[in-house]
Amino acid sequence: MDQFDLLVVGSGPAGRRGAIQAAKLGKKVLVVEQGKRVGGVSVHTGTIPSKTLRETALNLSGWRERGFYGRAYRVKQEISAEDLRRRLLITLDHEVEVLEHQFARNRVQHIRGKASFVDPQTMQIVKDDGEVVTVSAASILLAVGTKPFRPDYMPFDSRTVLDSDELLDIQDLPRSMVVIGAGVIGIEYATIFSALDTQVTLIDPKSTMLDFIDKEIVEDFIYQLRDRNMKLLLGQKAEKVERQNGKVELTLDNGRRLTTDMVLFAAGRMGATDTLNLAAAGLEADARGRLNVNPETFATKVPHIFAAGDVVGFPSLASTSMEQGRIAARVAVGAIAKEPPKYFPYGIYAVPEISTCGLSEEEVKERHIPYECGIARFRETSRGHIMGLDTGLLKMIFSLKTRRLLGVHIVGEGATELVHIGQAVLNLKGTVEYFVENTFNYPTLAEAYKIAGLDAWNRMGDIKSEI
Structure with a gap:
């Protein structure tokens, strides 16, 4: 042995x-x-x-x-x-x-x-x-x-009713798709196929989605999905799923019926x-x-x-x-293990991307921390115009007492790359002055940090940090 x-x-x-x-x-x-x-x-x-x-x-x-x-x-x-x-x-x-x-x-x-x-x-x-x-x-x-997770009531056949692993082996792109589960995996695949012009309907029993993400970011994300004709049936559950004549029929708990080419079940792992x-x-x-x-x-x-x-x-x-x-x-193996920095980024590779690091506005409120927010829209940057972006949002939250950055939240093109600037400032305990006083490459989407920093600074007033 x-x-x-x-x-x-x-x-x-x-x-x-x-x-x-x-x-x-x-x-x-x-x-x-x-x-x-x-x-x-x-x-x-x-x-x-x-x-x-x-x-x-x-x-x-x-x-x-x-x-x-x-x-x-x-x-x-x-x-x-x-x-x-x-x-x-x-x-x-x-x-x-x-x-x-x-x-x-x-x-x-x-x-x-x-x-x-x-x-x-x-x-x-x-x-x-x-x-x-x-x-x-x-x-x-x-x-x-x-x-x-593959529940017994779901008639999986690897062709018209699939899980997220089987989706990678499909032979034809569906003209319509129902995604069951508005978690990270379900949302990523739903938006990817929507970008391929598949008619996508997203179903979840919960009335909300991505509850660990800042609510304002989720609202902007949902607006973008609905603007491109994705159907979001939140607070509704698929009670029955049947394969019939090459199609899939779903009956929801409110009696509504849907017919689609393909069902992706992505409700948990x-x-x-x-x-x-x-x-x-x-x-x-x-x-x-x-x-x-x-x-x-x-x-x-x-x-x-x-x-x-x-x-x-x-x-x-x-x-x-x-x-x-x-x-x-x-x-x-008995070696010393140093604890990693407190804040790490969370990335959701949907279309558009979402990335977040630190506290959400809801978490800041729960902790009763006096705060202010700064917001920048990608269309306010020259790089955004060059790229043809009319969507995209960067939000930063700062403590009014210490002026330190508490959280950074982004929805839009390149969000999972941009978030690392905020992550570094968070872990180094930086303040709003960092974004106001520093120079960013021009033109870049990273300029949104300066715009959001100035937005917050103007609302907070020019008071020097107490740190």
């Missing part, structure tokens, strides 16, 4: 970052991946594919240029599912090649197969060819990610822990298959077993999963 310092189950963002971190500390590391290739959900069905699909859709459809040339403008008149898939495969091949090189360069061993616990120190790996390998490790990191035999290790998952961990060390209740990434729940971001994996690996 092989003995390792760290055994990592899963090669997604948390698993690969944890494995490489431990290897750089001179430890003997094994990564087990049950997929056909390394990379996990992030590379093969989640983060990278959905963002590649988004970029391909915007490029081929001419979406970004329609502000100048009209809504009928197209780069490619007839866009097929094969057009989308071609770019996706090139991107995935590159991601896998980079990851395999990183493993080889850092001498991380990896094996394909399904791992399950024999006891708290030992795991059994069933390889694709049926061979069974047993390994033990001083520490174990579970980074198995998630899989789509489950931790992929059901095959791990957690009981043998003294662990158990919650109803959604997730594992409870110490938020500082990512250790489970069994001290030498750690978990990181989507399997531990919110925020379920590739970026935060990487940091969780790195911290867990350092703790697992």
